[in-house]
Amino acid sequence: MRVRDFSRPTTLNPDRLFGQVAQKLAVAIITGRVRAGEVLPNEDDLRSEISVSRTAYREAVKILTAKGLVEARPKSGTRAAPRERWNLLDPDVLSWHFESDPNEKFIRDLFELRRFVEPSAARLAAQRRTSADIARIEAAYRGMADGAPYAEATIRADLAFHEAIFSAAQNAALQCLSSAVIATLQWSLLLKTGDEAAYIESLPDHEHVLLAIIDRDGDLASARMAGLVIDSLNTTLASLGAHVATETGKIARIKHTK
Amino acid sequence: MRVRDFSRPTTLNPDRLFGQVAQKLAVAIITGRVRAGEVLPNEDDLRSEISVSRTAYREAVKILTAKGLVEARPKSGTRAAPRERWNLLDPDVLSWHFESDPNEKFIRDLFELRRFVEPSAARLAAQRRTSADIARIEAAYRGMADGAPYAEATIRADLAFHEAIFSAAQNAALQCLSSAVIATLQWSLLLKTGDEAAYIESLPDHEHVLLAIIDRDGDLASARMAGLVIDSLNTTLASLGAHVATETGKIARIKHTK
DNA sequence: TCTGCGATAAAGTCATACGATAGAAGCGGC
DNA sequence: GCCGCTTCTATCGTATGACTTTATCGCAGA
Numbered sequence: 001m002r003v004r005d006f007s008r009p010t011t012l013n014p015d016r017l018f019g020q021v022a023q024k025l026a027v028a029i030i031t032g033r034v035r036a037g038e039v040l041p042n043e044d045d046l047r048s049e050i051s052v053s054r055t056a057y058r059e060a061v062k063i064l065t066a067k068g069l070v071e072a073r074p075k076s077g078t079r080a081a082p083r084e085r086w087n088l089l090d091p092d093v094l095s096w097h098f099e100s101d102p103n104e105k106f107i108r109d110l111f112e113l114r115r116f117v118e119p120s121a122a123r124l125a126a127q128r129r130t131s132a133d134i135a136r137i138e139a140a141y142r143g144m145a146d147g148a149p150y151a152e153a154t155i156r157a158d159l160a161f162h163e164a165i166f167s168a169a170q171n172a173a174l175q176c177l178s179s180a181v182i183a184t185l186q187w188s189l190l191l192k193t194g195d196e197a198a199y200i201e202s203l204p205d206h207e208h209v210l211l212a213i214i215d216r217d218g219d220l221a222s223a224r225m226a227g228l229v230i231d232s233l234n235t236t237l238a239s240l241g242a243h244v245a246t247e248t249g250k251i252a253r254i255k256h257t258k
Numbered sequence: 259m260r261v262r263d264f265s266r267p268t269t270l271n272p273d274r275l276f277g278q279v280a281q282k283l284a285v286a287i288i289t290g291r292v293r294a295g296e297v298l299p300n301e302d303d304l305r306s307e308i309s310v311s312r313t314a315y316r317e318a319v320k321i322l323t324a325k326g327l328v329e330a331r332p333k334s335g336t337r338a339a340p341r342e343r344w345n346l347l348d349p350d351v352l353s354w355h356f357e358s359d360p361n362e363k364f365i366r367d368l369f370e371l372r373r374f375v376e377p378s379a380a381r382l383a384a385q386r387r388t389s390a391d392i393a394r395i396e397a398a399y400r401g402m403a404d405g406a407p408y409a410e411a412t413i414r415a416d417l418a419f420h421e422a423i424f425s426a427a428q429n430a431a432l433q434c435l436s437s438a439v440i441a442t443l444q445w446s447l448l449l450k451t452g453d454e455a456a457y458i459e460s461l462p463d464h465e466h467v468l469l470a471i472i473d474r475d476g477d478l479a480s481a482r483m484a485g486l487v488i489d490s491l492n493t494t495l496a497s498l499g500a501h502v503a504t505e506t507g508k509i510a511r512i513k514h515t516k
Numbered sequence: 517t518c519t520g521c522g523a524t525a526a527a528g529t530c531a532t533a534c535g536a537t538a539g540a541a542g543c544g545g546c
Numbered sequence: 547g548c549c550g551c552t553t554c555t556a557t558c559g560t561a562t563g564a565c566t567t568t569a570t571c572g573c574a575g576a
Contacts, residue, residue: 016527016528017528017529018320018528018529040557052529052530053529053530053531054530054531054532055313055528055529055530055531056528056529056530058317058558058559059316059317059320059528062276062317062320062321062324063320063321063323063324065321066320066321066324066325066350067324072558072559073538073558074274074536074537074538074557074558074559075536075537075538075539075556075557075558075559076537076538076539076557076558077538077556077557077558078557078558083430084430084433086434087345087348087349087434088430088431088433088434089347089431089434089435090345090348091345092324105430106430106431109429109430109431109432110431112382112429112431112432113429113431113432116374116375116378116432117374117375120374124370171367171370171371172341172342172346172363172364172367173346173347173364173367173368173370173371173438174367174370174371174374175342175346176344176345176346176347177347180431274558274559275559275560276559276560298526310560310561311560311561311562312561312562313559313560313561313562314559314560314561316527316528317559317560330526330527330528331526331527331568331569332525332526332527332528332567332568332569332570333524333525333526333527333567333568333569333570333571334525334526334527334569334570335525335526335527336526336527517576518575518576519574519575519576520573520574520575520576521572521573521574521575522571522572522573522574523570523571523572523573524569524570524571524572525568525569525570525571526567526568526569526570527566527567527568527569528565528566528567528568529564529565529566529567530563530564530565530566531562531563531564531565532561532562532563533560533561533562534559534560534561535558535559535560535561536557536558536559536560537556537557537558537559538555538556538557538558539554539555539556539557540553540554540555540556541552541553541554541555542551542552542553542554543550543551543552543553544549544550544551544552545548545549545550545551546547546548546549546550
């Protein structure tokens with residue numbers, strides 16, 4: 001499944017050769033086409049599919065190594081790493097997940113993380129926000145309210161809304177999780193596309209969060225954000241169920257990890 | 259400040275050349291010796307300091323690119339990226355932070371993250387733990403209780419305790435944060451070294467968390483873990499204050515971001 | 517002053533070569 | 547025939563030199 005990916009192209013240069021190779025390999029690993037075995041088929045693959053020099057190949061491997069997707073041991077070969085080693089929260093790794101089918105367990109995990117993290121971020125944002133932060137969040141909210149549901153600009157505004165809140169929380173470590181939240185949102189919006197009612201109903205929730213942050217009411221902002229996330233999870237799971245039900249052929253591919 | 263680093267050597271191969279170069283560059287960036295300017299002095303530096311081929315240098319740069327520390331653009335050169343782009347939660351990036359002086363703001367940020375995430379992890383662990391999880395957590399606790407405070411084995415047991423709880427939470431996304439928590443703990447333990455009272459007082463807290471998880475009491479586990487984190491933050495901040503007060507020469511180097 | 521084209525610098529790509537070593541295959545001794 | 551040792555090979559790591567691509571900067575012309 002190839003979907004629209006609105007995440008900023010953080011590090012991988014998609015137009016550069018090593019970036020393309022890295023993406024190709026990463027997707028093969030993440031989708032499970034390559035397990036914990038040798039990645040060596042690529043050495044032939046690069047000779048057959050797209051002829052690429054060893055330099056470009058090695059640099060692609062270095063990128064994947066840095067993100068924990070592969071492990072290159074001195075002489076025994078370059079193997080795909082087990083999933084526990086992957087930096088699942090790395091923006092690129094998350095973005096590569098969009099190339100594969102939705103893994104329901106992983107989406108649940110991400111939503112769980114949102115459920116824990118985003119209310120706290122909203123609380124901090126309420127306590128620490130500057131007027132500039134308010135302007136950013138408010139602009140994003142307007143973009144959501146004014147645009148047509150699921151239009152590209154509207155989706156971008158939705159993502160910007162949540163990102164601005166993380167930014168206002170003034171916590172560098174927390175900020176790094178915003179990419180994971182953005183990815184979760186993208187999955188969610190993608191699956192819900194067409195369910196305009198759910199989108200419109202979520203608008204007041206967003207506004208309530210905004211108002212609580214303006215009022216510097218941390219508890220309220222946290223509670224409202226928690227409600228927002230839970231609603232989002234529920235509608236997403238409903239859509240996911242519908243998704244699975246309609247696309248019968250894909251049921252088997254919805255993998256629950258263990 | 260070079261300190262003991264107990265984090266598993268995730269990806270960087272310290273014995274390999276490109277790994278050493280990557281570490282060298284990363285530390286230079288993280289400590290702030292290189293700002294958002296050119297990293298290009300290295301091209302000469304590698305010629306003067308340790309003569310390293312262009313291959314090894316480029317692969318090191320690729321690693322740093324993958325972790326968001328540098329941005330390489332065709333003509334304008336390879337620049338150190340602004341801090342917002344860094345993958346601060348990447349295990350290697352965290353481990354490289356240990357090469358620099360403690361940044362109080364960053365430690366606070368990490369503790370804030372712990373404060374939000376770890377109680378939730380404890381709650382999930384209580385709900386989902388298997389008997390194998392219990393065995394792991396309990397073994398780690400015993401290691402903490404039996405060993406001498408701040409001995410290497412004891413510290414490892416402490417880290418293992420928290421990691422085992424993350425593992426028991428059965429959430430892949432959450433699990434990725436365990437490396438950040440481990441890093442926070444290491445800073446904390448390092449700063450508190452010598453304060454045996456604080457360590458001994460924390461033992462019952464750990465045991466209470468363990469018991470709540472055994473009882474599958476999520477609320478209790480969460481609350482107790484929250485208390486543990488807060489206590490840890492308080493004693494750490496106290497030690498940090500003492501640290502700053504005694505090492506007068508370093509006060510200026512304790513940087514508050516912005 | 518603005519526009520555009522070429523010079524230029526740096527990253528990116530390719531090809532080749534050699535060294536080191538882990539793991540496998542082959543060989544010989546018991 | 548089984549076991550241990552040697553050799554052999556595959557693969558990663560490193561080095562080097564040449565060429566390509568790209569984007570910035572400055573000069574020249576309108």
